[in-house]
Amino acid sequence: MSARDLHGPGAPWGPHEPGSKANVDFKVVGRAHAKVDGLAKATGAAVYADDIVLPGMLHAKTLRSPHAHAKIRRIDVSKARALKGVHAVITGDAMPMKYGVIPWTPDENALAVDKVRFIGDPVAAVAAIDEDTANAALKLIEVEYELLHAFFDPHESLVRAEPAIHEGRKEGNISKSVQLEFGAVETALAGADVVVEDDYFFHGSTHAPIEPHCAVATYSPEGVLTLWSATQITHYVHRALARVLELPAHRIRVIQPCLGGAFGGKSDPFSLEFCVAKLAMLTGRAVKMLWTREEVFYAHRGRHPMYLHYRSGATKDGKLTGVDAKILIDGGSYSSFGLVTTYYSGQLLTGPYHFPTYRFDSTRVFTNKPPCGPKRGHGSVQPRFAFEVQLDQLAEKLALDPIEIRRRNFQGDFTRTVNGQRVTSNGFLQCLDEVERASGWKARRGKLGPGRGLGVAGSMYISGTNYPVYPNDMPQAGVQLKVDRSGLVTVFTGGNDIGQGSNSMCAYIVAEELGIPLERIRVVAADTDLCPVDLGAYSSRVTFMVGNATIDACRKLREKLVAAVAEKWQCAPSRVRLIEGLVIDLDDTSRSLTSVEAFHLAETKFDTLGSTGSYNTPKLGGDYRGGTIGASPAYSFTAHVVDASVDTETGRITVHDVWIAHDCGRALNPMIVAGQMEGSAYMGLAEALYEEHDVNRFGLHRGPSLLDYRLPTSLDTPEFRALIVESIDPEGPYGAKEAGEGPLHPCLPALSNAIYDAVGIRLKHLPFTPAKVLAALRAKQESAPLAAQGGKR
Amino acid sequence: MRGMGEYQLEVNGDTQPVSAPDHWTLLEVLRYRLGLTGSKQGCDKGDCGACTVLVDGKPVLACLTLARASEGRAITTIEGLMPAHLRAGGTGADPLQQAFDRCGALQCGFCQPGMILSARALLDRCPQPSREDMRDALSGNLCRCTGYTQIFEAIESAVAEKLQLQPKLRSWEAQRAAKESTR
Ligand code: FES
Ligand code: FES
Numbered sequence: 020m021s022a023r024d025l026h027g028p029g030a031p032w033g034p035h036e037p038g039s040k041a042n043v044d045f046k047v048v049g050r051a052h053a054k055v056d057g058l059a060k061a062t063g064a065a066v067y068a069d070d071i072v073l074p075g076m077l078h079a080k081t082l083r084s085p086h087a088h089a090k091i092r093r094i095d096v097s098k099a100r101a102l103k104g105v106h107a108v109i110t111g112d113a114m115p116m117k118y119g120v121i122p123w124t125p126d127e128n129a130l131a132v133d134k135v136r137f138i139g140d141p142v143a144a145v146a147a148i149d150e151d152t153a154n155a156a157l158k159l160i161e162v163e164y165e166l167l168h169a170f171f172d173p174h175e176s177l178v179r180a181e182p183a184i185h186e187g188r189k190e191g192n193i194s195k196s197v198q199l200e201f202g203a204v205e206t207a208l209a210g211a212d213v214v215v216e217d218d219y220f221f222h223g224s225t226h227a228p229i230e231p232h233c234a235v236a237t238y239s240p241e242g243v244l245t246l247w248s249a250t251q252i253t254h255y256v257h258r259a260l261a262r263v264l265e266l267p268a269h270r271i272r273v274i275q276p277c278l279g280g281a282f283g284g285k286s287d288p289f290s291l292e293f294c295v296a297k298l299a300m301l302t303g304r305a306v307k308m309l310w311t312r313e314e315v316f317y318a319h320r321g322r323h324p325m326y327l328h329y330r331s332g333a334t335k336d337g338k339l340t341g342v343d344a345k346i347l348i349d350g351g352s353y354s355s356f357g358l359v360t361t362y363y364s365g366q367l368l369t370g371p372y373h374f375p376t377y378r379f380d381s382t383r384v385f386t387n388k389p390p391c392g393p394k395r396g397h398g399s400v401q402p403r404f405a406f407e408v409q410l411d412q413l414a415e416k417l418a419l420d421p422i423e424i425r426r427r428n429f430q431g432d433f434t435r436t437v438n439g440q441r442v443t444s445n446g447f448l449q450c451l452d453e454v455e456r457a458s459g460w461k462a463r464r465g466k467l468g469p470g471r472g473l474g475v476a477g478s479m480y481i482s483g484t485n486y487p488v489y490p491n492d493m494p495q496a497g498v499q500l501k502v503d504r505s506g507l508v509t510v511f512t513g514g515n516d517i518g519q520g521s522n523s524m525c526a527y528i529v530a531e532e533l534g535i536p537l538e539r540i541r542v543v544a545a546d547t548d549l550c551p552v553d554l555g556a557y558s559s560r561v562t563f564m565v566g567n568a569t570i571d572a573c574r575k576l577r578e579k580l581v582a583a584v585a586e587k588w589q590c591a592p593s594r595v596r597l598i599e600g601l602v603i604d605l606d607d608t609s610r611s612l613t614s615v616e617a618f619h620l621a622e623t624k625f626d627t628l629g630s631t632g633s634y635n636t637p638k639l640g641g642d643y644r645g646g647t648i649g650a651s652p653a654y655s656f657t658a659h660v661v662d663a664s665v666d667t668e669t670g671r672i673t674v675h676d677v678w679i680a681h682d683c684g685r686a687l688n689p690m691i692v693a694g695q696m697e698g699s700a701y702m703g704l705a706e707a708l709y710e711e712h713d714v715n716r717f718g719l720h721r722g723p724s725l726l727d728y729r730l731p732t733s734l735d736t737p738e739f740r741a742l743i744v745e746s747i748d749p750e751g752p753y754g755a756k757e758a759g760e761g762p763l764h765p766c767l768p769a770l771s772n773a774i775y776d777a778v779g780i781r782l783k784h785l786p787f788t789p790a791k792v793l794a795a796l797r798a799k800q801e802s803a804p805l806a807a808q809g810g811k812r
Numbered sequence: 813m814r815g816m817g818e819y820q821l822e823v824n825g826d827t828q829p830v831s832a833p834d835h836w837t838l839l840e841v842l843r844y845r846l847g848l849t850g851s852k853q854g855c856d857k858g859d860c861g862a863c864t865v866l867v868d869g870k871p872v873l874a875c876l877t878l879a880r881a882s883e884g885r886a887i888t889t890i891e892g893l894m895p896a897h898l899r900a901g902g903t904g905a906d907p908l909q910q911a912f913d914r915c916g917a918l919q920c921g922f923c924q925p926g927m928i929l930s931a932r933a934l935l936d937r938c939p940q941p942s943r944e945d946m947r948d949a950l951s952g953n954l955c956r957c958t959g960y961t962q963i964f965e966a967i968e969s970a971v972a973e974k975l976q977l978q979p980k981l982r983s984w985e986a987q988r989a990a991k992e993s994t995r
Contacts, residue, residue, distance in 0.1 A: 057913035060921030061928060062905055063850020063890035070849035151833075229854040229862050229956050230922040279852070279922030280956050312855040453987070518920025518957050690916040693984045694962050698919065701959030725859035725954060732951045733960045740983040741961075 026570045028685065028747045028754030031532045032596055037574060040747070046599065047531040048753055051690035054523040055542055056277065056516070065277040068233035068249040073305035076235070077106055079298055080153035080308070081290065082143040082160050083317065084135035087169035087387040087718030088184065091133055091142070091162060098159035099145060104152035106302045108160070110143045113297055118259045120252075120287045122489045124194075124354035126185050129263055129293035135164070136184055136352035137387050138718045139317025141290040146298040146306050169387040169718055173326070173349040176384035184352060184385040194350045194383040195361040197645060201437040202376030207341030211332025215412045218328050219405035220784040223349070223712040224705075225321035226394055227730055230279020232318060233309040234292045236299035244300065245272045248292050251281040251517045252555030253545045255488070259288035264296055275545035281517040282702070283393040286557050287320055287355055316723035320392025321712050323360055323383070324349040327405040333413050337424045341376035342368070344402065348383035355392035357383050359486075359648060363398025366649030368406055369436035370479040371447035371656050372428035377437045388714050393557060395702055396763045399480065407476035407768030408783060411775065421475050421772060422455050425658075432746070439641025443653050444756070446682030446746035447477060450658035453680035453742040458660040464776065471664035471675075472776025476769035478658075480761035481651035482684075482751065483560025485636035494633035496564035497551030498572045500529070502628035506600075506615035508533060510542045513553030514565040519759050520691045521561045525569050527687055528752065532573030533580070534597030535614050551631065559757035562687065563652060564634045566752030572632025579628070583621035584612060637750075653748045655756045656682040659700070659765035663773040667796055670789030672774065674704060674737040677766065681741070684748040684756035693741035696762040700739050703766030705731045711786055819883050823848065824892030830879065838882050839863045839874035842889060850890035850925045854954070861953035864926030865889050871930045871952070890925035893932065908932055911970035912963070919957035927953045931967050940971055 027038025030048070035041045059065040096108040111132035119125040131142045143160050147153035167182045170192065176184075180191025190196070208214055234248040244266060250256050253273045261268040278285070291308040298306040310318065326347040332340040346364050350357045365379030396403075414424040430436065432445035454475065455461065464473045487495055499511040508529055516522040522542040530537050543549055553565060577597065584602050585592040594605045602612040612620075622628045640650030662676040679696045686692040709729040713721050722728055747754035771782045780795035817834045820827050823846060832841050839856075842848045842865070854862035856875045863874040866888035888896075893906035904910060908928060911917075918924050927950060934941055934949035941949070946964050955963060965982060972979040981989060 051916070053913045054916070054918065056921070057916075057918045058905055058909065060918045060924055061890075061909040061912045062894050063848070063925050065921055066849070067852070067922065069853065070843075072844070072847070072849075227956055228920065228922070229860055229954060230852070230920065231854065278920060279854075280920040282956070309853075312857070312859075457983075457987075518922075520919070688916075689984050689988075690962075690982075693982065694916045694919060694958060697959035697961045698957050699959075702956075724857065725855050726857075730860075730954050730956065732954060733947045733963075734951045736960050739959050739961045742987050743984050 025750060026567060026574065026752065028749060028751065032534070032598065045531060047527050047537070048687050050688065052527060052537060052688055054520050055526050056522060067230060067277045067279050068235060068247055069309050071235045071247055071276065073235065073237065076305040076307055077146040077148060077298070077302060078150045078153050079144055079146045079295055079306050080150065080157055081141045081294065081314065082157045084131065084138060084140040084142055086135060086164050086166055087138050088167040089135050089164035090167065091131060091135065092165050093163040094143065095161040096143060099156040102152065102156045102159060104148040105145060105156045106304065107146045107298050108143060108156065109294065109297055114263050114293055116263045116265065118263050118288060119354050120255055120356055120488065121354065121358050124358055126354050129290050137389055138720065139389060140352070144294040144298065146302055171386055171388065171714060171716065171718060173347055173384045173386055176386055177347065177382065184387065192385045194354055194357050194385050196382040197361050197365060198380045199365060199438065199645065200378040204341045204343050204376045204378040207376040208330060208332040208343065211340045212335045213413060213416045214330060214332040215409055215416065216330040217409060217412065217783060219408065221325045221327065221401035221404055222785045223322055223324040223391065224394065224710045225316065225319055225712040226282035226284030227725060227728060228280025228282060228284055231310045231312055231315045232285065232289060232291060233307070234295045235305060235307040236295040237305045238299040238303065243270050243272060244296055245274065246292060246296055247274045247276050249278055249285055250275055251278065251285040251515045252557060253515060253547055254513060254552055254555055256288050256292055257547045260292065260296055263293050272548040275515055278515070278517045281556065282395045283397060283557065284320055286393055289318060312725060313723040316720055317389050319351065319389035319712065320355055322394040322400065322706070323391040325364065325401040327402060329405050329409050331409050331413060333417065335417065337414065337417050337419045337427045339372060339374060339428050342374050344379040346379065346381040346402065348381060349386055349391065350383045351386055351388040351390040353390035355390050356397065360393070360398040362645050362648040364402050366438060367399035367481065368402050369438050369440065370430055370442060370654060371445065371477055373430040374437045387718050389720065395699065396480065396760045397558070400764050403478050403764045404767045404785070407765065408771050408781065411772045412781070422451055422460060425451060425475065425477050439646055440650050441639055443750060444684060444746035444748040445656055446744040447656040447658065449744045450656055450680035450682055451477065453744060454658045454660040454678045457740060457742055458662065458678045460660060470667060470777055472773045474661050474769045474772030474774070474776055476659055476765035476772060478761060478764035479654045479656050480757060480764065481558055481649065482563040482653045482655060482757040483636070484558050484649060484651050485639045486647050487554060494568070494635045496553045496568040496634040498525070498565065498568040498632045499551055500572045500576055500630045502618050504619065506539050506618060508535065508540050510540065510569065511550045512542065512544050512565055513550040514561050515545045515556040517556045519556065519561070519695060521556065521565060523691070524562055524566060524687055528566060528569045529573055532570065532577055533614065534599060536600050559760045562755055562757060563751055566755060567634035568632045570632065570752050571634065572630045575632065576630040579621045579625050580617050583624040584617050586624065587620055653684065653751050653756045655758065655761040657761045657765050659769040661766070661769040661773040663770055663777060665774055665778045665792060667778060670792035672708060672787055672792065674770065676738050676740065677704070678740045678742060679762050680744055681758060681762045682744040682746045683758040684751045685745050685754035686743050687753065687755050689743055692743055692758045695758040696741040697739040699760065699763035700766050701731065701736055703763040704770065707767045707770050707785060708787055709735070817880055819880055821879065821882060821887060822885065823887045824889060824895065832879060834880065836879050837875050838865065838877040838879045841879040842874060848889050848891050852922050852925055854922065861926045861930065862923050864929050864953060866929050866933055869933060869936060871933045888929070890929060907973060908935065908970045911973065912966040915962055915966035915969050917958060917962040917966040923953055923955040927955060927963060935970070940975065941967065
C-alpha cells in the first residue's frame with residue numbers, strides 16, 4: 020500500500036486536510052439515501068440476465084449426469100443434432116481445457132470429459148430455436164456410463180483413495196490439508212484450569228438466490244465474444260472464458276446485468292457461461308441459457324459441511340489459554356474455492372478474542388456430491404459456530420456470565436492475532452454492550468419463564484483480503500470518473516453490485532467528494548470493455564476497496580477543480596469549497612459558481628476532464644505458508660443476542676427476537692448497513708432451523724426446490740433489531756469496513772446458546788430440527804439425576 | 813408439436829393480441845411475448861412468488877397460470893403501477909414503489925415486483941395493516957436478501973405517508989436518537 024491508498028477517515032471538506040479525522044461534517048455519507056437503482060428495480064425496469072432478448076436468439080439446455088460417479092464410455096449426439104430446430108450440440112471435447120477459480124486447482128470442465136462426478140454434472144449442451152426443442156433434443160442424446168464406487172461420506176474419502184474422484188493427484192481423494200500451530204497448545208491446555216472438549220457438526224446449505232443463473236452470448240463478425248451473465252465476479256469469468264475457449268482475452272467482453280442475488284453462489288465461473296459462448300461461436304446466433312431452479316441446486320457451491328472437534332482451555336477467571344481444532348471438510352466433487360475454504364476454516368477464528376496459543380488441522384476431501392464453495396461467511400461460519408458454543412460451555416463450567424467471558428477475552432484494537440494477522444479498529448466491546456443493553460440481558464435473562472432463554476455469540480470477519488486469487492501486484496480495485504459538460508459525472512467501476520448496493524456506495528462517495536447532488540451521478544459497473552478491473556464481489560471487499568479507489572479518483576479530480584476555480588478567483592485553493600452543486604469561497608460569501616461552471620473552467624484549464632483511482636492492500640499476513648490467506652486490511656466485528664423458546668412437546672424452536680450489533684467502521688449509509696445485517700441474520704437463522712443441502716444414499720439431491728429446501732417465509736422470520744457500531748477504521752473509506760457477511764456468523768451459536776439457556780440442552784449438530792431437539796430433551800431427562808447436581812434449569 | 817393459440821389479454825389496461833403455444837403460462841407470455849420482463853421467474857413451480865401479478869386485483873402466481881385462462885380478466889404487472897399512478901394525476905412511481913425505494917427494501921430486487929404487487933393488493937383491501945397482516949399477505953413471496961424487516965418498514969412508510977402518521981423509528985434510528993439524547 021502506498022500513500023495514495025490512504026485517505027483518512029474524515030470528511031473530504033472542512034478546515035483540515037481532506038480526510039482528516041477532525042473533519043466531521045459529512046453531507047451525504049452517514050445518511051439513509053435511496054439506492055441509485057432502487058426505482059428501476061421497484062418498477063420492473065431493471066434488466067436482469069433473463070430479461071435480455073436478442074434478435075434470432077437461440078435457447079440452450081444442459082444434459083446432466085444421472086450417476087454420482089461414472090466413466091463416460093460413449094456419447095452419441097447424432098439424433099439430437101438431426102432434430103428440426105436444433106442448431107448445435109456440444110459435449111466435453113468441444114472445450115477440453117480445465118479451469119478452476121483458484122489457478123492452482125483447475126479440475127473442472129465446462130462439460131464432462133471422460134467422467135462424471137455427481138448427479139447433475141453437465142455432460143452435453145444443445146442450442147435450439149426454443150426451450151421445448153432443446154429439451155426434446157436432450158432426450159435424444161445417448162450416453163453410456165460405466166459406474167464407479169461413489170463417495171458420500173467424507174470420512175471414507177479421507178482413508179480411501181480409489182477410485183479417485185480426480186485422477187492423477189498424489190493426495191488421493193483429499194482436496195487440501197492444512198496444519199498450523201501458533202505457540203505450544205498442548206502445554207497451554209495442560210496448564211489450564213478448565214478444558215472443554217467436544218464435537219460439532221455443521222451441515223451443508225446453499226445460497227438460493229431468487230434469480231437462477233442465466234447467461235447470454237453473442238459472437239460478432241469481427242470475432243468479439245460478448246457474454247452477459249448473472250455473475251458476481253466479472254473479471255474471473257473473463258479470464259476463465261479466455262482460457263477455456265482459447266481466445267485472446269481482448270476479444271471477450273463480459274457484462275454483469277442487474278443481479279438477482281448471489282451470496283457467493285455466483286462467484287465461480289459456471290458451465291453455462293462457457294456453453295452459451297461456445298454455442299454462439301458455433302452457430303453465429305445469440306444464445307441464452309437459463310438454469311431451472313433444480314439446476315441451481317446442482318450447481319451449488321454452497322456452505323461446506325464440516326465435522327469440527329474443538330478443545331479449549333481457560334484459567335479460573337475465564338481467560339483462554341489455548342484452542343485446538345480438528346476439522347474435516349466435505350468439499351463435494353470439485354475444488355472450487357476449496358483451498359481458501361480450508362485455510363479460512365482455521366485462519367479466521369483468531370478474533371475478537373485473544374488466543375495465547377492456537378492450532379488447527381483442517382482437511383477438505385472430495386465426495387460425489389454437488390461441489391461446495393463460498394457462501395456468505397465463507398469457511399468461517401462453521402468453526403465460529405463450534406467455538407462460540409464451546410465458549411458458552413466454558414462459561415458454564417466457570418459459572419461466568421456468557422457476555423462476561425467474551426468481554427474478558429477481548430483482544431483489543433490495533434493488535435496482532437496469534438496467527439499474525441494485523442487488527443486495526445475493533446468495536447467488539449461496544450457490540451457486546453449494545454446487545455446486552457437492547458436485549459435487556461441483565462434484567463430478563465433467567466426470568467423469561469419456562470422454555471425460553473437468551474443466548475449470545477460474537478464474531479469477526481474480513482473486509483477483503485490481500486490474497487488476489489491469482490498472484491499479481493496490480494491494484495485490487497480501479498475506478499474511473501468521466502465528467503460531462505452537463506454536470507453529469509459517470510463512475511466506471513469493475514465492482515459487482517449484487518444487491519448489496521455497491522454502485523450506490525460509489526455514487527455517495529462521489530457526491531460527498533465533489534459536492535454534487537446524487538442525481539448528477541451515474542454508475543456504469545461490471546462491464547469489462549468499459550470499466551477498469553476490479554476483483555469482484557466476494558470476501559466482503561467491495562466497500563473497502565472500491566470505496567477507497569473511488570475516493571482516490573475523486574481527490575485527483577477535485578484537485579483540478581479547485582485549482583481552476585482558485586485561479587479564476589485569484590485566491591488560495593484552501594478557500595475553495597465544493598458543496599451541494601456549488602463552488603463557494605469560504606472567505607468571501609458574495610461569490611460562488613455552480614459546479615457545472617467549475618467543470619467548464621477545469622476542462623478549459625487542463626484538458627478533457629476525468630480521473631482514475633485505485634486501491635491495493637498493504638503487505639499483510641503472517642510470515643508462513645498460507646499466512647496471507649485471511650489477512651485483511653480491516654476486520655468487522657459482530658455480537659448477537661437471540662431470544663428463543665422451545666416447545667418441549669413438539670421440539671419446535673421459536674425465535675422471538677434477534678439483536679444484531681455490528682461494527683462496520685463507519686456506516687456510509689446506515690439503512691443499507693442495517694439491511695445487510697438483517698439479511699445476514701435471516702440467512703443464518705434459515706440454515707440453523709430449516710435448510711439442509713444434502714443427497715440421499717444414491718447421491719441424488721434430497722429436495723432441489725425452494726419448497727423442499729425450506730426457505731423461510733415472512734411467517735417463519737422473527738424481528739431483527741440492527742444496532743450499528745462505528746469504530747471508524749483508519750484505512751477504510753471514511754473509516755468504513757464490511758457489513759455484508761460478518762453479521763451472519765453469531766446467529767447460529769447464539770441460537771444454540773439461547774436454547775441451552777431455555778431448556779438446558781446443548782445443540783451441537785446443525786440444523787436444529789424438532790427431532791434433534793426432542794432427542795436431546797429425552798437424553799437430558801434420562802441423565803437427569805446427574806444433571807441435577809449441575810444445578811442447571 | 814403442441815398447438816398454438818391466438819387470443820387477447822388485457823394487461824395494464826390495454827388489450828393485446830397474443831400468439832403463443834397453448835401450454836405457455838401467463839408468465840411466459842408476459843415475459844417472452846409481450847416483453848413485460850418486470851415479472852420474474854425464480855422457480856417456475858409456485859414456490860417463490862417472484863412471478864406474482866394481479867388478476868382482477870388479486871395476487872396470482874403467473875408461473876402456475878395458463879395464459880389462456882386469464883382471457884377476459886384485468887391483469888396488472890409491476891410495469892402497470894407507475895403509469896396508472898400518473899394517469900390518476902400522481903407524480904413519479906406508485907407511492908408504494910417509492911416507499912420501497914426510500915426504505916432500502918430493494919436489495920437485489922428480484923423478488924420485489926412480486927412483493928410489491930402482493931403488498932399493493934394488501935393495502936388495497938386493508939389500508940393500515942399490522943405486521944401480522946403483512947407477514948400473512950407476503951408469506952407467498954420469498955425474499956432471500958432482506959430478512960423482510962425493511963419490506964415491512966417500507967409498507968409502514970407508505971401507510972404513514974398516506975394517512976399522515978408519524979413513522980416508527982427503525983432500530984438503528986432509535987439507537988442513534990438514544991445516543992444523541994445522552995450526549
Ligand atoms: S416463479 Fe412463480 S412462484 Fe416462483
Ligand atoms: S431483494 Fe433480493 S430477493 Fe428480495
